[in-house]
Amino acid sequence: xxxxxxxxxxxxxxxxxxxxxxxxxxxxxxxxxxxxxxxxxxxxxxxxxxxxxxxxxxxxxxxxxxxxxxxxxxxxxxxxxxxxxxxxxxxxxxxxxxxxxxxxxxxxxxxxxxxxxxxxxxxxxxxxxxxxxxxxxxxxxxxxxxxxxxxxxxxxxxxxxxxxxxxxxxxxxxxxxxxxxxxxxxxxxxxxxxxxxxxxxxxxxxxxxxxxxxxxxx
Amino acid sequence: xxxxxxxxxxxxxxxxxxxxxxxxxxxxxxxxxxxxxxxxxxxxxxxxxxxxxxxxxxxxxxxxxxxxxxxxxxxxxxxxxxxxxxxxxxxxxxxxxxxxxxxxxxxxxxxxxxxxxxxxxxxxxxxxxxxxxxxxxxxxxxxxxxxxxxxxxxxxxxxxxxxxxxxxxxxxxxxxxxxxxxxxxxxxxxxxxxxxxxxxxxxxxxxxxxxxxxxxxxxxxxxxxxxxxxxxxxxxxxxxxxxxxxxxxxxxxxxxxxxxxxxxxxxxxxxxxxxxxxx
Numbered sequence: 372x373x374x375x376x377x378x379x380x381x382x383x384x385x386x387x388x389x390x391x392x393x394x395x396x397x398x399x400x401x402x403x404x405x406x407x408x409x410x411x412x413x414x415x416x417x418x419x420x421x422x423x424x425x426x427x428x429x430x431x432x433x434x435x436x437x438x439x440x441x442x443x444x445x446x447x448x449x450x451x452x453x454x455x456x457x458x459x460x461x462x463x464x465x466x467x468x469x470x471x472x473x474x475x476x477x478x479x480x481x482x483x484x485x486x487x488x489x490x491x492x493x494x495x496x497x498x499x500x501x502x503x504x505x506x507x508x509x510x511x512x513x514x515x516x517x518x519x520x521x522x523x524x525x526x527x528x529x530x531x532x533x534x535x536x537x538x539x540x541x542x543x544x545x546x547x548x549x550x551x552x553x554x555x556x557x558x559x560x561x562x563x564x565x566x567x568x569x570x571x572x573x574x575x576x577x578x579x580x581x582x583x584x585x586x587x588x589x
Numbered sequence: 590x591x592x593x594x595x596x597x598x599x600x601x602x603x604x605x606x607x608x609x610x611x612x613x614x615x616x617x618x619x620x621x622x623x624x625x626x627x628x629x630x631x632x633x634x635x636x637x638x639x640x641x642x643x644x645x646x647x648x649x650x651x652x653x654x655x656x657x658x659x660x661x662x663x664x665x666x667x668x669x670x671x672x673x674x675x676x677x678x679x680x681x682x683x684x685x686x687x688x689x690x691x692x693x694x695x696x697x698x699x700x701x702x703x704x705x706x707x708x709x710x711x712x713x714x715x716x717x718x719x720x721x722x723x724x725x726x727x728x729x730x731x732x733x734x735x736x737x738x739x740x741x742x743x744x745x746x747x748x749x750x751x752x753x754x755x756x757x758x759x760x761x762x763x764x765x766x767x768x769x770x771x772x773x774x775x776x777x778x779x780x781x782x783x784x785x786x787x788x789x790x791x792x793x794x795x796x797x798x799x800x801x802x803x804x805x806x807x808x809x810x811x812x813x814x815x816x817x818x819x820x821x822x823x824x825x826x827x828x829x830x831x832x833x834x835x836x837x838x839x840x841x842x843x844x845x846x847x848x849x850x851x852x853x854x855x856x857x858x859x860x861x862x863x864x865x866x867x868x
Contacts, residue, residue, distance in 0.1 A: 378729050379703045382736050388694030389740040456741055458751035524738045528758040 392456070392524075399452050402521065403445070406514060406541070410548035413510060417552050432481050436561060437550045439474035443569075444543025446470050451518065451536035455525035464532055467539060474543075478562040485559075500564030503549045507542055507568045514541040515576060519583055526584030531577050534584075538576035542569040684748040692739060703732060706752060713756045719764050720824070721841065727763040731756045811863045815856050818842055822852035823860075 392398070446467035453463035518537040525533040546565045576583075684706065690698035710731055714724045734755050742751050812820060825836035826849060833846040840849060 375707070375725060375728055375732070378732055379700065379707075382703065382732065383696045383700035386691065386694060386696045386699050389692050391692055391744055392741055394743070456743070457738070457754035458742075458746060459754075524741050527734045527738055528754055 395449075395452050395456065395459075398521075399449055402452070402518065403448065406448075406544050409510065409514065410544065413506070413545075413548055414551055417506070432484075433550065435477050436474075436481075436565075437547055439470060439477050440543050440547035440550055440565070442470040443467050443474050444540050444545075444547060446540075447536045447543055448518070448540035451522060451533055451540055454529050454536065455522040455533045457528050461529070461532070464536060467536070467543075471539070471543075475562070475566055478559075478566060482559045482562065500560040503546075504564040504568040506549050507545045507565065508572065510548075511538070511542040511545040511568075511572055514545065515572065516583070519576075519580075520587055523584065523587045526581075526587065530580040530584045534576040534580035535573050538573045539569060542572045684752075685744075688739070688742050688748050689744045692742065692744070703735075709749075709752070710756050713753065714760050717760055717764050723764055727760040730763050731759045734759050807864060808860075811860050814863065815859055818844060818848075819852045819856035819859065822849045823856040825849065826853045827857075 444467075450463045450466040453459045453466075454461060515534075515538045518541055519534055522533050522537065546569055549565065550561075684702060687698045687702040687705075691702055707728070710728055711724075714727050714731075717724075717727075719727070735752070738755070742748065812823065815823065821840060821842055822836070822844065825831050825839055826833070829836075831839060833849060836849050837844065837846045844852065
């Protein structure tokens with residue numbers, strides 16, 4: 372107890388005032404504004420143009436894919452900001468699960484629909500999706516690392532869960548932006564390349580979370 | 590009790606634990622409600638005292654206990670109103686209020702908070718297996734983490750869940766690291782253990798020295814298998830080399846000097862029996 376008492380005395384003697392974190396909803400809004408700006412830049416650089424995008428979005432399946440990816444990313448981002456704060460319930464981590472299941476389920480259902488309408492062509496493998504997966508990784512990874520830095524205080528309490536949700540959030544939102552500019556892939560390719568890349572980034576983030584937070588000094 | 594002259598004309602006494610601050614108008618005194626339970630939020634109540642009917646000013650610039658502002662003797666309770674008497678003994682500031690003040694840089698509040706949470710933290714740490722040193726290390730790690738991320742506490746939210754999350758997470762991490770090191774490293778305590786038991790090469794052969802890792806692991810396991818009172822006596826008298834008086838003072842189970850010596854002797858016999866090689 373002696374050493375612990377000395378530690379308490381030292382901590383109190385060297386106390387500096389700190390500014391508490393802003394409310395979660397404020398920080399989420401700020402972060403999503405940044406992500407929206409990045410996505411808008413990506414679409415402006417690589418997008419097909421507004422008219423073409425309008426035609427692209429007239430497809431029923433594209434809108435569902437866009438909404439499912441965006442809602443998964445948005446809910447995962449909100450969950451990451453909540454679980455990173457001590458005292459907030461871990462149950463927030465389940466928030467993006469229904470949207471994620473809907474995303475996977477809608478693409479799976481899309482596969483079946485296309486199989487009935489297009490026949491075996493619906494299952495044809497296409498490397499065009501690799502470009503989309505690469506875009507998701509190239510944009511999603513820096514965004515994910517930036518978000519983890521933003522939430523670096525979580526390194527002491529919930530590093531793996533925070534990193535996992537951050538990765539799903541950033542990758543999901545990036546996938547939603549990519550769905551606006553990709554060139555009409557089949558549902559199977561979306562499932563493999565888009566959803567698959569999000570899953571891969573989430574897996575890598577959860578495995579390397581402690582190292583990343585330690586690298587950030589937490 | 591009469592109020593001091595610095596607060597204006599003498600008036601009816603008020604409970605000592607009420608916030609007081611002399612406002613710009615020297616003829617008036619501001620009284621705040623809720624001091625002692627938390628920082629009283631918002632404005633002080635503007636209400637009359639029954640004896641004099643004085644109206645107090647609406648705003649209180651400071652949220653401070655009377656004893657922090659100026660020391661005063663205890664008031665006589667019979668002159669205050671029943672409503673005041675009901676609040677004459679408000680509770681100490683909660684941990685929430687102390688944490689808010691700590692975030693603002695109040696070192697005394699922080700010092701008090703850390704001492705007050707120690708029993709609560711010990712309860713959490715004690716639920717996990719480990720030696721006394723491990724638990725103390727976990728406690729210190731929790732305090733350091735609390736200090737490092739104190740900015741994550743959100744004023745207005747309950748403090749205990751915030752603290753409990755940090756404590757549970759850190760104690761798991763610390764004790765998990767200890768368990769890993771215990772299986773892969775040779776500790777100084779294990780070497781002292783070997784000397785203490787005076788293991789002879791005749792009993793264990795020259796390979797015992799070369800196989801230090803394996804032997805220290807056996808030693809560690811054997812000590813952990815001892816009954817709690819014997820293990821404690823062995824750790825205090827042999828490993829930490831405390832005197833019998835110091836060991837009795839440090840004993841968690843409350844053993845006396847004589848009991849510790851007897852328990853240590855029995856621990857040595859048990860360890861020799863456990864570590865005796867098969868013939």
